[in-house]
Amino acid sequence: MKWIALIAASLGFFLLLYLVLHHDMATLWEQWLAIGATGYGLLVLIHTLPIALSALAWQSWGQTWNKAGETPYPFSVFLLARWIRESAKLLLPLAQIGGDVIGMRVMTLHGMKTKEAIAMTTADITLEVLAQLAFTAVGVALLSLLVSAEQAYVFVLGLIGAGLVIVAFVAAQRWGLLHLIDKAIGFIAKPLLGSEKNLLGLHDSLLGYYRNKGAVIRSFMLHFAAWLAGAVEVWAIFWLIGHPITLLEAMLIEALVQAIKSVAFIIPAALGVQEGAFILVASTLLASTTPALALLASLVRRGRHLLMGLPALLWWHVYELRALNRRGTLERSQPKETQP
Numbered sequence: 001m002k003w004i005a006l007i008a009a010s011l012g013f014f015l016l017l018y019l020v021l022h023h024d025m026a027t028l029w030e031q032w033l034a035i036g037a038t039g040y041g042l043l044v045l046i047h048t049l050p051i052a053l054s055a056l057a058w059q060s061w062g063q064t065w066n067k068a069g070e071t072p073y074p075f076s077v078f079l080l081a082r083w084i085r086e087s088a089k090l091l092l093p094l095a096q097i098g099g100d101v102i103g104m105r106v107m108t109l110h111g112m113k114t115k116e117a118i119a120m121t122t123a124d125i126t127l128e129v130l131a132q133l134a135f136t137a138v139g140v141a142l143l144s145l146l147v148s149a150e151q152a153y154v155f156v157l158g159l160i161g162a163g164l165v166i167v168a169f170v171a172a173q174r175w176g177l178l179h180l181i182d183k184a185i186g187f188i189a190k191p192l193l194g195s196e197k198n199l200l201g202l203h204d205s206l207l208g209y210y211r212n213k214g215a216v217i218r219s220f221m222l223h224f225a226a227w228l229a230g231a232v233e234v235w236a237i238f239w240l241i242g243h244p245i246t247l248l249e250a251m252l253i254e255a256l257v258q259a260i261k262s263v264a265f266i267i268p269a270a271l272g273v274q275e276g277a278f279i280l281v282a283s284t285l286l287a288s289t290t291p292a293l294a295l296l297a298s299l300v301r302r303g304r305h306l307l308m309g310l311p312a313l314l315w316w317h318v319y320e321l322r323a324l325n326r327r328g329t330l331e332r333s334q335p336k337e338t339q340p
Contacts, residue, residue, distance in 0.1 A: 009093050015276060023291070046236055077110050237300050243293050
C-alpha cells in the first residue's frame with residue numbers, strides 16, 4: 001500500500017509542478033502574495049462556517065457517552081476533531097481515509113471507545129458523501145443552464161457513476177460488508193487506534209447509528225449546508241483576485257471541482273488534481289476566466305489550507321505528546337514485578 005501512495009503522491013506533485021511551470025511563476029507568486037494577510041484572514045474566517053457545520057453533522061451521531069458521568073461529548077470536541085481531520089486530508093501525504101482515521105484517533109484521545117469512534121465516523125462519511133452527491137447534482141443542474149447539453153453530458157455521466165458507487169457503498173454496509181472488514185480496518189487503523197479487540201462488532205454499531213433517522217436527516221442537511229458554504233469561499237477567492245463571479249457560478253465551480261477531487265481520492269491532498277479541476281471547470285465553463293486565473297484561485301485556496309491546517313496538525317501533535325506522557329506516567333506508577 002505504501003508504494004501505491006508514493007506513486008499517487010508523485011503523480012500529483014508532478015501534475016501540480018507542470019501546471020505551475022506552464023504559467024508565469026513570477027506573476028502567479030506576485031498575485032498570490034497580493035491577497036495579503038487581510039484577504040487570507042477573510043478566507044480563514046469564511047471557512048470556519050463549513051468546518052462548524054460539518055462538526056455539528058458529526059455530533060448528530062453522538063449517542064456515545066463519555067466515561068466521566070454520562071455527559072454527551074461537547075461540540076468543541078467534534079469541532080477540534082473535524083478541524084484536525086480535514087487538515088490531515090489537505091496537508092499530510094495520505095489518501096483521504098488517512099485523515100478520517102486521524103479524526104477517529106482524536107475522538108479516542110477524548111475518551112471515546114475505538115469501535116464507536118470508527119462507526120460514528122463511518123456514518124458521518126457516508127452522509128457527507130451523500131450530501132456531496134446532492135450538491136453535485138445541483139451543480140450539474142446549474143451547468144445545464146450555462147452550457148449546451150453536449151458540454152454537460154460528461155459531467156452528468158460522472159454524477160451517475162458517483163451515485164452508483166455511493167449506493168453500492170451504503171448497500172454493502174447494510175448487507176454486512178463490515179463483518180468482513182472489521183479485521184481489515186483493525187489492521188489499517190491499529191497503529192493509531194489500538195487493539196483489534198476494540199473493533200469487534202463494528203458492523204452492528206454502525207447499523208445502530210443508521211437506525212437513528214433523526215440523526216441521518218440532521219447529518220445530511222448540515223453536510224449539504226457545509227458544501228453550500230464552501231461555494232462562498234470560492235466566490236470570495238475570485239473577488240480577492242480581482243475577478244468577481246456570481247454566487248451561482250461559484251456554486252457550480254465548487255460542486256464540480258469537489259466531485260473531481262473525490263474521484264481522485266487516492267492522490268494525497270489532491271495535489272495537482274485541485275489545480276487541474278479549477279482550470280478545467282472555471283476556464284472552460286466561464287468564458288471570462290482564463291486558465292491562469294483559475295490556477296491562481298486554486299493556489300489561493302492552497303494558501304488558506306496552510307494557514308488553517310498547520311496549526312491544527314500542531315495541536316494534534318501536542319495531544320499525542322500529552323497522551324504519550326500520561327501513558328508513561330501510568331506505567332511508571334505501577335509496581336514492577338520482582339524476579340524470584
